[in-house]
């Protein structure tokens with residue numbers, strides 16, 4: 001069976017991670033409303049949003065296997081998505097400084113009437129971030145388009161003192177579980 005994978009995501013990280021694992025794919029991202037009504041656990045929220053992103057694309061490409069994901073940072077009962085301004089990014093990082101938060105990523109795979117949905121959570125502990133370093137970080141713009149306002153894979157690594165769980169879940173795609181899930185849709189790494 002020759003299956004092709006469509007990544008329903010504009011996240012450069014998710015593309016990079018699939019490329020790193022030699023998974024062949026193309027990209028078709030759609031703009032979905034990422035607002036949620038009512039109370040949801042973080043894992044419910046990321047699964048709901050990942051599924052919403054996948055459905056929006058799967059309707060247009062029923063023959064392809066569609067992969068979508070969503071990442072949310074959770075701290076003291078608050079869900080932190082992507083900051084919309086420098087001030088919001090600053091507030092988020094101030095709240096995350098010198099404490100532990102969790103990062104959850106939900107993944108949805110869809111093809112016609114077959115679907116698979118899962119989430120994974122990693123705990124991240126941050127060191128105390130000085131006002132001076134915070135200001136310098138905000139000026140780099142790295143916080144843009146990142147849940148919680150930092151990127152563990154780049155300069156944001158300097159804030160992280162410990163992680164418990166899967167690193168790639170923080171970057172936006174739990175790799176091992178995603179590769180296992182893709183295998184059930186007959187999609188495999190092409191290593192040679």
Ligand SMILES: Cc1cn([C@H]2C[C@H](O)[C@@H](COP(=O)(O)OP(=O)(O)OP(=O)(O)O)O2)c(=O)[nH]c1=O
Nearest residue numbers: 009010011070071146147150151152170171172
């Ligand atoms: C915490 C953290 C998040 N992120 C990123 C992963 C996700 O791209 C982003 C969370 O936003 P998402 O809404 O999950 O994804 P996105 O808007 O970037 O892309 P799309 O909806 O099209 O799939 O935050 C990092 O890159 N590094 C980190 O350390």
